[in-house]
Amino acid sequence: MDLLSEASNGPRVLVARHISAETPLPEVNNAINTTLLCHSYNLQPDFFSYLAVLKTNAWIIWSCGLVVVLTLCLLYVITLRSALRYWKDSRISLAIVLAVYPVVAAAALLTTILPRVRILTEAIAQEAVMVAMYHFYLMLIAECGGVNQMIRRSEGSQMETRVLPCCCWPCCILPRPRVQKKSLTWLRYLVLQMPVIQAILYLIVLILWAEDMMLYLNCFIYLQPFIAVSILSGVWGVIMSVRAAEATGATPKPRFLALQLVLLIVKLQCGFAKVLPELLNIPCIMALHPSVFVNMIQNIIMIFEMLLLSIWAWRLYRVPPGKMIDKVQHIVVAVLEDSLSSNEKLKEAEQCTYKTSIKHED
Numbered sequence: 001m002d003l004l005s006e007a008s009n010g011p012r013v014l015v016a017r018h019i020s021a022e023t024p025l026p027e028v029n030n031a032i033n034t035t036l037l038c039h040s041y042n043l044q045p046d047f048f049s050y051l052a053v054l055k056t057n058a059w060i061i062w063s064c065g066l067v068v069v070l071t072l073c074l075l076y077v078i079t080l081r082s083a084l085r086y087w088k089d090s091r092i093s094l095a096i097v098l099a100v101y102p103v104v105a106a107a108a109l110l111t112t113i114l115p116r117v118r119i120l121t122e123a124i125a126q127e128a129v130m131v132a133m134y135h136f137y138l139m140l141i142a143e144c145g146g147v148n149q150m151i152r153r154s155e156g157s158q159m160e161t162r163v164l165p166c167c168c169w170p171c172c173i174l175p176r177p178r179v180q181k182k183s184l185t186w187l188r189y190l191v192l193q194m195p196v197i198q199a200i201l202y203l204i205v206l207i208l209w210a211e212d213m214m215l216y217l218n219c220f221i222y223l224q225p226f227i228a229v230s231i232l233s234g235v236w237g238v239i240m241s242v243r244a245a246e247a248t249g250a251t252p253k254p255r256f257l258a259l260q261l262v263l264l265i266v267k268l269q270c271g272f273a274k275v276l277p278e279l280l281n282i283p284c285i286m287a288l289h290p291s292v293f294v295n296m297i298q299n300i301i302m303i304f305e306m307l308l309l310s311i312w313a314w315r316l317y318r319v320p321p322g323k324m325i326d327k328v329q330h331i332v333v334a335v336l337e338d339s340l341s342s343n344e345k346l347k348e349a350e351q352c353t354y355k356t357s358i359k360h361e362d
Helices: 030-040 047-054 056-083 088-098 100-113 115-143 147-154 181-211 213-247 253-280 290-317 323-361
Strands: 003-006 013-016
Touching: 047 056, 056 088, 056 100, 056 290, 088 100, 088 115, 088 290, 100 115, 100 253, 100 290, 115 181, 115 213, 115 253, 115 290, 147 181, 147 213, 181 213, 213 253, 253 290
Parallel strands: none
Antiparallel strands: 003 013
C-alpha cells in the first residue's frame, strides 16, 4: 500500500493514502465503547481484570463471604457434636450430610473470587449434594433400626411409588411393592446411582470445558437430559424411602426438606442465573459481562442461603429423631388418662346417687 510519509523533528508518522493526516477521526461514544469492551471479555475473566473492575467492592464481598463460610464451619462443628449423641450408629453419614452446607458455601465463595473456576465449583457443589442424598438414605434406614427392623415395623405395608416427581404425570401408573428386603435394596441402588452417574457426567463436562469453552457450551445441552433423569430418579427413590420410614413412625421429612432445598438451590437457582442474562438482555454493569455479574450475585445469595439452611439443620439435629413422636404419644396418653379418670368419676357419682335414692325410699 502506498504510504505518505511526513517528516518532522520528532518521530516519523506514517499515514495511509486514503486517510488525511489533517482530518481528525470521529470520537466514539464512551458508553458504546464500554459496552463493546464489556462484551469482548471472556465469560470467564482472569483474576486481575476481574479485580480491576470490582476495585474495593471485591474486598468487601470476599471478606463478608469469608466470615459467613467460617460461621458455617463453626455451626457444622456445633451441630455435629450435638447430633452425635443421637446418631452414634451413623456418624460418617451424619458428618457427610451436615457438611453439605459449608462445602456448597465455600464453592460459591471460591467462584466469587475466581470466576474461571465456576464449572469446577458447580461440579463440586452438586456432587456434594448427591453424596449427601445417599448418606441421608443410610441415616433413614438406621433411624428405623436397620433393614430387618424396618420390614418388621412396616407389617407388610406397600410402598408409595406415586410420589414426586412421578405424581406429576397422570399416565404414570406404577406397581406398589411391599416393604421387603428386595424393594429396599432396589431403592438403595436407585439412590446410589445419583452420585455415581453425576460424577461420570461432570467428569465429561470438565474434560469438554478444559478442551474448549465453546465445545463445552455446544455439548452441554446434550448432557442435560441424562443429568435430569439421574437426579429425578434418585430424588424419587429418597422420597419413597421417606414415605416408607414415616409408615414405621419416624419423622424424617423436615430433615429431608433441609437437604432437598440445597439441591434446588444448586440446580434450579444456578440454572436460572445462567439463562437470566439472555432472557432479559441485561446491559453491562461495572464493565463486566452480564453473565459474570449475575453469577457473582447468585453466588453471594447462595452463601447466605446456606447459612440459613445450616441454622435450620442445627435446630433439627440437636434434638432426638423421635422427639416429636414421643410428644404426640405423651399427649395421647394424657388425654386417655384424663378421659378414663373422668369416666370413673362419673360412675362413682352415679353410684352415690343411686345409693342415696335407695336410702330415701327405705
